[in-house]
Amino acid sequence: MADQVKTSFAHGQLLTIVERIERLEEEKKTIAGDIKEVYAEAKGNGFDIKILRKVISLRKKDANERQEEESMIDVYLAALGMAVTAEAAE
Amino acid sequence: MADQVKTSFAHGQLLTIVERIERLEEEKKTIAGDIKEVYAEAKGNGFDIKILRKVISLRKKDANERQEEESMIDVYLAALGMAVTAEAAE
Amino acid sequence: MADQVKTSFAHGQLLTIVERIERLEEEKKTIAGDIKEVYAEAKGNGFDIKILRKVISLRKKDANERQEEESMIDVYLAALGMAVTAEAAE
Amino acid sequence: MADQVKTSFAHGQLLTIVERIERLEEEKKTIAGDIKEVYAEAKGNGFDIKILRKVISLRKKDANERQEEESMIDVYLAALGMAVTAEAAE
DNA sequence: AACGCATAAGTAAGAC
DNA sequence: GTCTTACTTATGCGTT
Numbered sequence: 001m002a003d004q005v006k007t008s009f010a011h012g013q014l015l016t017i018v019e020r021i022e023r024l025e026e027e028k029k030t031i032a033g034d035i036k037e038v039y040a041e042a043k044g045n046g047f048d049i050k051i052l053r054k055v056i057s058l059r060k061k062d063a064n065e066r067q068e069e070e071s072m073i074d075v076y077l078a079a080l081g082m083a084v085t086a087e088a089a090e
Numbered sequence: 091m092a093d094q095v096k097t098s099f100a101h102g103q104l105l106t107i108v109e110r111i112e113r114l115e116e117e118k119k120t121i122a123g124d125i126k127e128v129y130a131e132a133k134g135n136g137f138d139i140k141i142l143r144k145v146i147s148l149r150k151k152d153a154n155e156r157q158e159e160e161s162m163i164d165v166y167l168a169a170l171g172m173a174v175t176a177e178a179a180e
Numbered sequence: 181m182a183d184q185v186k187t188s189f190a191h192g193q194l195l196t197i198v199e200r201i202e203r204l205e206e207e208k209k210t211i212a213g214d215i216k217e218v219y220a221e222a223k224g225n226g227f228d229i230k231i232l233r234k235v236i237s238l239r240k241k242d243a244n245e246r247q248e249e250e251s252m253i254d255v256y257l258a259a260l261g262m263a264v265t266a267e268a269a270e
Numbered sequence: 271m272a273d274q275v276k277t278s279f280a281h282g283q284l285l286t287i288v289e290r291i292e293r294l295e296e297e298k299k300t301i302a303g304d305i306k307e308v309y310a311e312a313k314g315n316g317f318d319i320k321i322l323r324k325v326i327s328l329r330k331k332d333a334n335e336r337q338e339e340e341s342m343i344d345v346y347l348a349a350l351g352m353a354v355t356a357e358a359a360e
Numbered sequence: 361a362a363c364g365c366a367t368a369a370g371t372a373a374g375a376c
Numbered sequence: 377g378t379c380t381t382a383c384t385t386a387t388g389c390g391t392t
Contacts, residue, residue, distance in 0.1 A: 017132045021146055024125045031118045032368090035111055042107045048342065053370080055346045056111055072318065076325045079191045080198060101349045108350065122367095126389085138259045139390085143366090144252060162234060169228045197312045201326055204305045211298045215291055216373095222287045230375085233382095236291055302384090313362095323386080 039049050058066065133139050223229050309319050328336065 013135070014137070017128060017137065017142065018146055018149070020128050021125055021142075022149070024121055024128070025146075028118055028121045028125070031114055031121065035114045035118070038107060038110050038114065045103065047104070047107065050370085051339070051342050051346055052107070052111075054339075054343050055350070056108060056115075057369095058343070058347070059108070059112070059350075059352070069321070069324075072321050073324050073328070076194065076321055077328070079194050080325070080329075081191070082329070101351070104346065104349050138255075140255055141259050144255055162238075165231055165234055169231050193315065194317070197308060197317065197322065198326060198329070200308050201305055201322075202329070204301055204308065205326075208298055208301045208305070211294050211301065215294045215298070218287060218290050218294065225283070227284070227287065232287065232291075236288055236295075237382095239288070239292070320386085327385095 039052065042052060043049050129139050129142065132142060219229050219232065222232060309322065312322060313319050
């Protein structure tokens with residue numbers, strides 16, 4: 001009985017949970033909207049949204065992690081015989 | 091010059107934008123964490139998380155349903171050349 | 181060594197993988213183009229594309245509905261400790 | 271009457287269109303599945319999927335475009351006072 | 361620790 | 377030409 005899923009419970013308890021989550025998701029959605037607004041405003045001021053996103057994502061990433069990833073990409077590209085930089089494979 | 095991407099700008103302006111977004115994303119992340127907590131707590135109280143998610147998603151779906159239906163009606167009306175809103179076909 | 185990402189490998193193997201994927205993506209793109217063509221042709225025959233999309237999406241939705249319902253049932257059955265498939269609870 | 275949306279038509283014609291599209295979408299979905307399989311298989315052989323995706327996307331991107339984007343990012347990062355490379359700002 | 365799922369980001373197409 | 381909406385891709389989370 002202990003490892004049994006709860007099938008009898010106060011409905012009020014369930015409703016409380018559901019509503020708490022829905023409330024939070026609502027807030028989350030609101031903030032997501034705010035973010036979009038900031039981007040839109042930035043765009044209006046002449047900024048490039050795509051680049052903005054990239055920059056923000058770069059700031060988020062740990063520098064080491066970033067470097068590791070890049071060097072890994074280089075390995076793969078090299079394996080494919082593709083130039084990593086301009087002065088590449090003759 | 092008009093269709094040129096902005097490459098010279100007040101650094102402060104860019105920084106402000108970036109920081110506003112980062113701030114908002116921080117908040118969003120916090121709320122996402124809160125949601126997780128609620129689920130975890132519910133689980134601790136014997137609820138089945140998978141079902142909880144289903145229930146919440148169903149409620150959301152139901153809410154969207156009406157909206158979807160209405161937009162559907164609009165599409166058909168428009169397709170029939172009928173006015174969707176008041177200020178219609180003169 | 182076991183938890184190490186593969187950095188040394190047969191170049192041919194990598195190339196094969198990459199080319200297979202690129203080939204498949206090419207096919208996918210072609211089909212997407214075909215779909216666009218069908219819509220264009222339909223439009224040429226006087227059909228309303230927007231409605232066509234709605235209709236197709238509705239048919240898809242209906243198809244998914246049954247599946248969703250079934251998976252819902254599975255979830256509840258599982259939650260009740262009941263077997264979803266044949267080789268169930270000892 | 272000419273610019274009127276078609277509301278009377280051979281049902282067979284509509285059905286044909288819808289089915290052609292559904293058929294094509296089915297094929298597209300299948301191919302998407304195939305692609306996933308290739309990635310999965312590659313993973314099984316020790317490749318890093320994330321990097322694979324990046325590499326493929328890099329191959330797709332025109333070299334010039336890539337360079338432009340990167341230099342733009344550098345501009346933004348510099349504006350934020352962030353180092354572009356290791357031997358950066360003072 | 362790996363897998364698959366679910367959400368979130370990014371991109372591309374279509375409508376107004 | 378802008379703006380929104382839909383689709384695709386990518387990352388992260390929870391589960392096994």
